[in-house]
Amino acid sequence: MDILTTIPVRLNGPDSIAPLLENVRQRIVRRAYENFIERGAVYGHDLDNWLDAEREFIIKPFAETHTEGKDVFVEVTLPKIELTNVTVHVAPRQFVISSDPDEDGLQLCQVIDLPVEISLASVDAEKLDNAIYISAGLASHD
Numbered sequence: 156m157d158i159l160t161t162i163p164v165r166l167n168g169p170d171s172i173a174p175l176l177e178n179v180r181q182r183i184v185r186r187a188y189e190n191f192i193e194r195g196a197v198y199g200h201d202l203d204n205w206l207d208a209e210r211e212f213i214i215k216p217f218a219e220t221h222t223e224g225k226d227v228f229v230e231v232t233l234p235k236i237e238l239t240n241v242t243v244h245v246a247p248r249q250f251v252i253s254s255d256p257d258e259d260g261l262q263l264c265q266v267i268d269l270p271v272e273i274s275l276a277s278v279d280a281e282k283l284d285n286a287i288y289i290s291a292g293l294a295s296h297d
Contacts, residue, residue: 161281161282161288162281162282163280163281164242164243164280164281164282164287164289165241165242165243166242166244166278167242167243167245168244168245169244169246169247171242171244172244172246172249175251176251179212179262179264182260183208183209183212184208187205187208188204190203190207190208212256212262214234214254214261214264214265215265216233216234216263217231217232218230218231218265220269222270222271225292226290226291226292226293227269227271227291227292228288228289228290229250229288229290230286230287231289232285233282233286233287237257238254240254241253241254241282243289245273245275245278247272247273247294248271249267249269250266250289251264251265252264252265252267253265272293272294273291273292273294274291274294277290278290
C-alpha cells in the first residue's frame with residue numbers, strides 16, 4: 156500500500172495579490188509590445204499580441220470549487236512540470252494561485268473568485284502529486 160504524503164503550500168494574505176497581478180500584467184505588456192514589434196509594428200493586432208504573450212508566460216490551471224456545509228473546497232490541477240514557490244494568495248472572496256517564473260518566464264497564475272466570503276484564518280492548502288487542495292471555512296457574520 157502506498158502512503159500518500161501531502162506537502163503544505165505557502166499562504167499569503169490579501170495584500171500580496173495586487174503586486175503579484177501587477178507584476179504579471181507588466182510582464183505580459185512587455186512581451187505583447189515585443190510581439191507588436193516582431194509583427195512589423197502593424198496596428199490592429201493588439202488582442203492577438205496580448206493573448207500570444209499571455210499564452211507564452213502564464214499557466215492557468217483548471218480549478219474546481221464546491222461548498223459543503225460551512226466549508227469551501229478548491230481543487231487545482233497543476234501541469235506536470237516543475238513549479239517553484241507555489242503560493243496560494245488569499246482574500247475574503249478570492250484565491251490566486253501563483254508560482255515564480257521559470258527560466259523561460261513561464262509562470263502559474265490563476266485567479267479563483269469565490270461565490271462566498273471565507274474566513275482567512277481558516278484556509279489550508281496542500282499539494283499532492285499534481286494537484287493543490289484548498290479548504291476554508293465560511294466567514295461568520297455575527
